[in-house]
Amino acid sequence: MILDVKKITKKYNKLVAVNDISLQLEENEILGLLGPNGAGKSTFINMILGLTKVDSGTIEIFEKKLNRIIKKKIGYVPQDIAVCNELNAYDNVMFFGKLYGLRGDKLKESVKKAMEFTGLWERRKESPKKYSGGMKRRLNIACAIVHEPQLLIMDEPTVGVDPQSRNNILETIKKLNESGTTVIYTSHYMEEIEEICTKVAIIDNGELIIEGTSDSIKNEVLTEKLVRLQLEDEIEKSIELINDIEGVISLSISGDTVTIKSKKEIDNLAIIIEKLVKANIKIISINIEQPTLEAAFLSLTGKTLRD
Ligand SMILES: Nc1ncnc2c1ncn2[C@@H]1O[C@H](COP(=O)(O)OP(=O)(O)O)[C@@H](O)[C@H]1O
Numbered sequence: 001m002i003l004d005v006k007k008i009t010k011k012y013n014k015l016v017a018v019n020d021i022s023l024q025l026e027e028n029e030i031l032g033l034l035g036p037n038g039a040g041k042s043t044f045i046n047m048i049l050g051l052t053k054v055d056s057g058t059i060e061i062f063e064k065k066l067n068r069i070i071k072k073k074i075g076y077v078p079q080d081i082a083v084c085n086e087l088n089a090y091d092n093v094m095f096f097g098k099l100y101g102l103r104g105d106k107l108k109e110s111v112k113k114a115m116e117f118t119g120l121w122e123r124r125k126e127s128p129k130k131y132s133g134g135m136k137r138r139l140n141i142a143c144a145i146v147h148e149p150q151l152l153i154m155d156e157p158t159v160g161v162d163p164q165s166r167n168n169i170l171e172t173i174k175k176l177n178e179s180g181t182t183v184i185y186t187s188h189y190m191e192e193i194e195e196i197c198t199k200v201a202i203i204d205n206g207e208l209i210i211e212g213t214s215d216s217i218k219n220e221v222l223t224e225k226l227v228r229l230q231l232e233d234e235i236e237k238s239i240e241l242i243n244d245i246e247g248v249i250s251l252s253i254s255g256d257t258v259t260i261k262s263k264k265e266i267d268n269l270a271i272i273i274e275k276l277v278k279a280n281i282k283i284i285s286i287n288i289e290q291p292t293l294e295a296a297f298l299s300l301t302g303k304t305l306r307d
């Protein structure tokens with residue numbers, strides 16, 4: 001096991017930033033900590049990293065308490081970008097490589113690899129001052145992966161970056177994971193979490209609300225499904241026909257489209273279509289709304305992630 005967190009709590013005076021959270025992480029997972037601003041994500045990972053003291057609870061990382069040897073197995077990309085503008089990009093990564101004990105050819109190779117990975121090699125001689133926000137972020141990531149950590153912890157690495165950098169960052173995470181790196185990734189963008197994470201933990205107000213795979217969370221939380229049928233005509237008649245089919249909870253009409261809300265566990269789409277076809281009602285299009293983590297979050301907390 002890479003991480004075993006038991007009942008950790010952190011208070012800032014009366015504010016409970018992290019409340020009694022337990023969480024385990026196996027090797028080679030990408031764990032997404034998902035929650036709105038102020039949920040407690042940074043506080044949680046800062047405790048794992050030993051940057052913030054826990055008030056209570058225990059943390060084991062690589063099956064031990066955090067120590068200097070274990071710290072070398074971890075890469076950390078902080079929420080606030082930290083690069084040195086006095087050094088060029090290459091020397092920034094060199095600096096971190098040396099800090100982690102790399103020397104000689106191994107150091108040079110590792111710096112090149114990290115900068116290629118993050119798409120910065122061509123522009124390594126420039127000062128970070130000339131970099132865009134997204135490139136600075138990628139430089140931060142290059143610094144964090146130069147020593148090939150077994151565990152990479154990234155705090156909101158895509159906030160404020162351009163789409164190209166965002167894609168590079170997500171691809172970098174996937175590639176690192178494929179080569180064996182375990183990743184902890186915090187974000188308030190649920191699309192990103194759905195895209196890359198093998199395990200998701202939703203945090204709100206310092207509490208762990210639910211954890212699992214993106215699919216298992218949606219399955220557990222969302223009890224309804226939506227199907228939209230666009231019809232040529234005879235909307236009113238279609239309503240009558242569909243209304244008492246098993247599983248249908250409610251129907252609504254908007255223009256030429258009927259929206260059917262059904263119980264998730266009842267598969268009634270074939271029956272609905274058959275009834276309409278038999279009554280000679282022509283279906284122009286069928287749209288099945290895919291459940292999202294955003295919908296699960298809304299259902300669990302009563303608010304949207306972007307509040
Ligand atoms: N050093 C601190 N002193 C006082 N309050 C803090 C400190 N750090 C974080 N907090 C508070 O703890 C809560 C959780 O913050 P944080 O962990 O940064 O959330 P997130 O990373 O999910 O946005 C917030 O209400 C924040 O204002």
Ligand SMILES: [Mg+2]
Pocket residue numbers: 041042043079155156
């Ligand atoms: Mg944060």
